[in-house]
Amino acid sequence: MKTAVIGSGSWGTALAQTLQDNGQDVIVYGVDDREIRDINENHKNSKYFGDIQLNPGLRATTDINAVRDADVVVLAVPSIAIEPIVREVDAILEKPAVFVNVAKGFHPVTNERLSDVIRHSVRPEHLSSVVSLIGPSHAEEVVIRQLTTIDAVSQNEEDAKLVQTLFSNGYLRIYTGTDEVGSELGAAIKNVMAIASGILSGLGYQDNTRAALITRGLQEMIRYGTHFGGKE
Template sequence: MSARKAAVLVAGSWGTALASVLADNEFDVNIWTRNAAQADEINRDRRNLKYTDDAELSPRIAATVSMEEALRGAEAVLFVAPSAVMREVARQAAPYLSPESVVIHATKGFEPETMKRMSVVLAEELTGVDPASVVVLSGPSHAEEVIRRCPTTVVVAAGELTAAERAQDVLINSYFRVYTNPDAIGVEVGGALKNIIALGAGLSDGLGFGDNAKAALLTRGLAEIARLGVTMGGHALTFAGLSGVGDLVVTCTSRHSRNWRAGYMLGQGKPLDDVLRTMGMVVEGVKTTKAAHALARQYEVSMPITDQLYEVLFAGKEPQVAVGHLMGRVRTHEIEEIAGASGVKWTF
């Protein structure tokens, strides 16, 4: 009996961690990269040193620079490309993707130029795939811990429940627990927007503002995420779940988080360009801040934390001045009513 096959596009830290989950689930995994040296390192040394330090990779994982080879016979295809290049990767994959494959993406961000969600980008490029069957994977899940098989719980969401259940079956195991959710929009928006608040949490820590400030930032940040997410069509309860509160907590409180680390360096006075060079990997929260700032205006949603972070990142505002503007806003209620895309009112 031939082994089940899966493909992961691309070979960053999260893609490599998910490839390890699939390998533990007895899949033969082709992981695609455009970097031939990286592919050689994975195949020869069983390591992906830049992204997963010294973690030893399963012999079931093979790296390739050929998209056709990566997708050949794949039952499941995981797109884990940075948001800025997701469309390009999907376009390259489209000619070789089987209509029988379950398509999953695990990228937390918006396309920078269009502000589109990743599932929308995939549906536009993978024309043979039903948009409702594109699965979103999100939740509190540092790659560094997943690859060490630390207990992790995530959520998969799709408009078509059977697609989410297929993804659940492919990924779930003894250390990687997977729930399903029908709210793909909410799961996707929550996963993307929490990176903005993580930048703010790191910045707050870098400024030495303490736990009171960070707790307030997470709480009011969640309110912003929910306001925009519900207005875009997500369900309120999704933001109280794994892709909302869960992902927000883990990303804002851990040094594993690239967004937290970037914010921390900004809080210590380092310029953004220097921070991004030091990181050496994609910091999704920076581009997501720009996208969310535009989306807030498009949907006429109040997002004061996002607005101030945008000013710090892209308009040269001093972080202390931004905090002063947040603290000096006119008094308001904590609990408010808004109408979501369905027209049904809810409170938070």
């Protein structure tokens, strides 16, 4: 089974290395030739990770045709780039693929959830399913193999389990779920609360105030999420 990771940034590189650690057939596609050469020749992605050594078997390319025969396509690009890159991949794919989105947020114009954006941007004959790989994680910790847990969430439970199998190992544990709405909304909106928490800190407020924000913010997130069909 071949996986193509679209995006040679921090999260794309860290997840691709995880797949390489697991003995999977994986290649990273990126548009920055310096990053690609750094991965291939120096086994580093210095722009994001400094002198950290990557798995020496990890390969990268600037040729988008690397996705042509992929079984799994991991979208590690900013939310604003999801629609155009999916349309570009769709034009190249030769068979159905599982699209794995790792970005958080919404379509900048329509406000659609990103899983819906993907479904609207790829032809049905090229789409097995959409899986959201999201959860509390920092790429710079995953790349040095710190213990981390995240979720593979999809309307297709079998493909969520497939992604779980691909990525799970001794340092990265993947849980599965089917609440796509709640998971995607929660992953995006919690960043609003994080920014607000930082603002409170900058204004001189301390733990009591931030705890109030988090407690009430969680309730608002639940109300918002369940309104749109998420599970409480």
